Amino acid sequence: MSELTGLRALVTGGAAGIGLATAQLLATSGAQVAVLDLAPDDLPAGLRAYQADVTDDISVRSATDAAADALGGIDILVNNAGIGAIGSVEDNDDAQWHRVLDVNVLGMVRATRAALPHLRRSERAAIVNIGSIAATAGLPQRALYSASKGAVLSLTLAMAADYVREGIRVNCVNPGTADTPWVGRLLDQADDPAAERAALNTRQPMGRLVTADEVAAAIVYLASPAAASVTGTALAVDGGMQGLRLRPAGQ
Numbered sequence: 001m002s003e004l005t006g007l008r009a010l011v012t013g014g015a016a017g018i019g020l021a022t023a024q025l026l027a028t029s030g031a032q033v034a035v036l037d038l039a040p041d042d043l044p045a046g047l048r049a050y051q052a053d054v055t056d057d058i059s060v061r062s063a064t065d066a067a068a069d070a071l072g073g074i075d076i077l078v079n080n081a082g083i084g085a086i087g088s089v090e091d092n093d094d095a096q097w098h099r100v101l102d103v104n105v106l107g108m109v110r111a112t113r114a115a116l117p118h119l120r121r122s123e124r125a126a127i128v129n130i131g132s133i134a135a136t137a138g139l140p141q142r143a144l145y146s147a148s149k150g151a152v153l154s155l156t157l158a159m160a161a162d163y164v165r166e167g168i169r170v171n172c173v174n175p176g177t178a179d180t181p182w183v184g185r186l187l188d189q190a191d192d193p194a195a196e197r198a199a200l201n202t203r204q205p206m207g208r209l210v211t212a213d214e215v216a217a218a219i220v221y222l223a224s225p226a227a228a229s230v231t232g233t234a235l236a237v238d239g240g241m242q243g244l245r246l247r248p249a250g251q
């Protein structure tokens with residue numbers, strides 16, 4: 001039996017990219033898994049689909065309660081749903097700021113609020129929030145997105161403090177640029193997608209993008225009883241982008 005056998009997980013934004021890879025790894029590791037997504041269509045067999053928008057409190061609460069009913073509870077919440085934004089602080093209007101913070105920060109607040117009554121009944125409760133390298137490094141043209149992910153990092157620490165005495169662990173994973181549909185869409189918008197991909201690869205100390213499966217492995221570790229003493233941490237899965245300072249190749 002895997003150590004996730006008997007655990008029940010809810011993954012927001014679990015229909016694509018990092019969320020889908022996480023939902024699949026949780027399932028193959030023995031958990032029962034529900035996916036909450038705007039468009040949870042064509043999910044692989046074994047994943048339960050719940051349509052909800054994390055900006056809509058009522059839809060999050062009803063999807064979360066329906067998932068908990070179907071699974072018999074919730075032990076693991078993965079707050080993964082998120083959207084991007086490009087530009088400096090001058091480039092996004094107030095509506096865009098409200099929209100991105102609503103999805104990326106308040107979305108986690110809503111899903112957590114809805115899941116907490118169920119997590120409190122679990123003996124092995126864990127929340128994993130998905131942050132970003134943008135929370136810990138200054139990236140050009142990412143002012144709004146970075147602000148939202150900086151908030152996720154601080155929110156993770158505050159939530160970890162609030163719930164540690166109730167036995168609910170809270171951590172976050174900070175991915176570097178990962179090869180997901182999102183990054184595919186970004187590349188499609190570039191004048192020269194191949195050159196843009198090469199630039200992103202070169203920015204990574206490992207010379208390649210992170211994979212969704214690599215991020216999922218870190219999320220599943222933090223969600224699992226193997227991480228029973230781990231709370232209030234941020235685990236970077238970024239190919240060394242945050243921590244390393246390399247000399248130019250060949251020097």
Ligand SMILES: NC(=O)c1ccc[n+]([C@@H]2O[C@H](COP(=O)([O-])OP(=O)(O)OC[C@H]3O[C@@H](n4cnc5c(N)ncnc54)[C@H](O)[C@@H]3O)[C@@H](O)[C@H]2O)c1
Nearest residue numbers: 013016017018037038053054082132175177178180181182
């Ligand atoms: N891909 C990267 O390079 C990268 C890097 C760092 C952090 N992240 C973070 O990882 C998470 C997932 O990113 P991804 O690249 O897998 O994205 P993606 O766009 O490939 O998938 C995101 C999923 O979230 C869902 N979603 C979006 N808005 C939603 C909403 N309002 N309500 C419910 N579901 C919603 C989408 O339908 C989609 O299924 C995000 O929080 C993102 O900020 C991604």
